[in-house]
Amino acid sequence: MSEGPVPEPTPETRPFWEGTAVGELRIQRCNVCEKFYFYPRPYCPTCLSEDVEWRAVSGRGSLASYNINYRPMPMFKTDQPQVIALVELDEGVRLMSNIVGVEPVPEKLPLGLRLTVGFEPRGDQFLPVFSPAADGEGE
């Protein structure tokens, strides 16, 4: 269990958080534009169609950008640096997450690093977090 702010689902975002609770990363896709989008909305932000669906995605992506936060806010109850990252999923959407399972130093975090999702309990929710993919995985 990691300490920190607990996300509070709304009716429109609940399927995302129901997914993380069962180990799935669910992202919405517009059936008209045939494109995934994020963050959750009950319609496509490009064409405004309501013909959208939730899909479990691969959970694979790459490291687009990040900072290493040496001063986590007190509610995280940690003095360990946080890698606050922007992850580009292979399905074409970008989301913020933490990179875990790797030493939080720039040398271990080249941009483009291949990542896979995992799920970490936080309060009554599960957060999607990412760690470096095993060699070749997802290439």
Next chain:
Amino acid sequence: MTTQSMHGGNVAIVGASETDRIGALPDVSMIHLHTNAARRAIADAGIDKSEIDGVATAGPTPIEVADQLGIRPRWVDGTMIGGCSFMALVRHAAAAIASRAASVVLVTHGESGRSRVGVPGYGRAASSISGQFEAPYGALAPYSSFTTPVLAFMKARGFTREDLAEVVVSQRLWAIPNERASRRDPIDVEGVLAAAPIAYPFTKDMCCVVTDAGGALVVTSAERARDLPSADRAVYLLGSGEGTESVIVSQMDQLDSFGPFRRGAQEAFQTAGLSHDDIDHVMFYDAFAHLPLYMLEDTGFVGKGESAAFFKEGHTRPGGDLPINTQGGGLSYTHSGMYGMFAIQEAVRQLRGEAVVQVPDVKTSFVQGVGMMFGAGGSLVLSNQRG
């Protein structure tokens, strides 16, 4: 349909002032940073309070700002788009004045950013988009969220941490002679890089100071400005632009460029009828050292990838051909939380010839703001000539 009635020098800033003191002010509540600056700006304009019929602010409601000052306005604007709200509010005030929905507009800012006296609790709802999709990962403070796209930007441009440090070094040179500035010690690139790490790749000196401060502006028509005691110090709005992008930083349309900078600046230059070569002085909202680099490129003063060299070569320093952030900026002068007001204040001082470190012969100033951590932008072209 043109926007010429609100631009082109038809509307003027006739009063401008910061709070009497800036820095650490544990003896002043947030709202009275507004009222202190407001009373000083009204006096600076030489206008009677009874003429003020418009009030605009971001943070507290314009109801409270007006009421605290005993004003009963017929026009208000509480547009809250973060630190560039004040660029937008000047623009909105100009539109209101041009359409005669208001005659004299007071724009106020005040934040007890450091001492946090009389401020609403910090934080955001756990059910908001940022509360669900960014805050849980640590992106709560500006230093841990506004900074997330920068490595992608640096990689795309081939920039280094030294390039970020050069921005700090250039701006510090402006702050050193300025007694109101928070950080005045000389510093070099090595010194910036050796400062305490905050959020890689940023060190302490690459992050803005955190202060208590306020500022206010009085805006009216050029016709009314002509008859005020402050007439020869009027600063005219030649052009402006504004815009927004995503509510969370991870959803920027592009990590290495910000649409509201590009589009807002383009509209500001277009409405002003000026080109970049016509600009004598620039204020870029610099909560962090990467922002002047993004802005220099996105607003079109230099090409893609040329911003770092531009700072390093000294163009933006005292004596340079494009002075930028001439009171030291948010990085060295002051930063209360929503810095935009202070960028406008320095542009006004430079155009009036009243700056602490005065640039010779300034006739035009370009001001670019940013708000809500790559959420919004606001651009102004100001001049001491009506155009």
